[in-house]
Amino acid sequence: MRILTCLRARENRLTQRMASWESAWARTLLPSVEDAAEHTKLWWAAAALMASRGGWRGRRAAAAGIASMAVGQVLANGIAKQLIERRRPPKEWFPHDEVEERPESSSFPSGHTAAAVAFTAGILPIWPWAGAACAVPTVLVAVERVHDGAHYPSDVTAGAAIGLASAALIRVIPRLLAHP
Template sequence: MRRGDERVARAVNGQHGHPVLDRAGVGLSTFANKGVLWFSIAAVLALTGHRRAAVRGSLSLLAASATANLVVKRMLGGPRPPLDTVQQARRLADHPASPSFPSGHSASAFAFATGVTLELPWMGFVLYPLAAAVAATRLLVGAHWASDVVGGATLGSVVAVVGSAVSKPKC
């Protein structure tokens, strides 16, 4: 798996990017820190009459983030990609120091997207591409290996589906 991860990392970071796209990728990745992007979307959903979807997405995100960052990272962890392979323009101001697997950003993104989509299926057309973009930025900025991102996305989606099976938000 590590060879595949290294191959993907070389493919992503071996390319000269466009300064605007690099800044956008770093900005999107940073805006997703601590769920800010997703909670902002949840606020818009709640204000537009979709409170149940906002709650389901937010609870899914919180559960997936806790599972990824407090449980799975401690059990499986692993080193992050070396920063010397990441172009300077793509590096985060504060590179994460926690273990790499799974990507908490990807887990949160896909948990939120799945949670909202379970309530509002049409939102999947907006949220899944945005979740995939956030996950891709984690490769672009060198914070994660591809397997971390896939693992996080899978974990987030599963947590949201399991959460939906065991509870219905009361809104």
């Protein structure tokens, strides 16, 4: 129990530190990233661009990214958030206005991070260059979720783990079906 109390206290301090991060570029960039990632718009746009401009590799990567993202969304938002109830970080920790627009759902896990990581991890083995390009906004989405008061770092970490597991599942299912 003592270890959990210590970990929780450290996470609270980290959350407060990230919330009070004063940076002009962060105040400009992170809200834009959040808007683009809302309802997975950013990832659908990336998939459309890959599918239309990337030939067979782009279409295959886009399909894998979307499938991975869908599984990640179901696991994070459809299952995990329903099983684990966790309050969002206290509003008092956040000195900026973004904290007022937080969802009412459970904080654990981060569905935005799960979708972002699942999409990126889904396309990475098929088209590494596109996966690397998508990794940049993926990291920004994860940082933004803590910075704006929607999540604790462990929520984001859990969302990332769900995203990675979703992409791995999408890669392994065809092999399992091909070899009974």
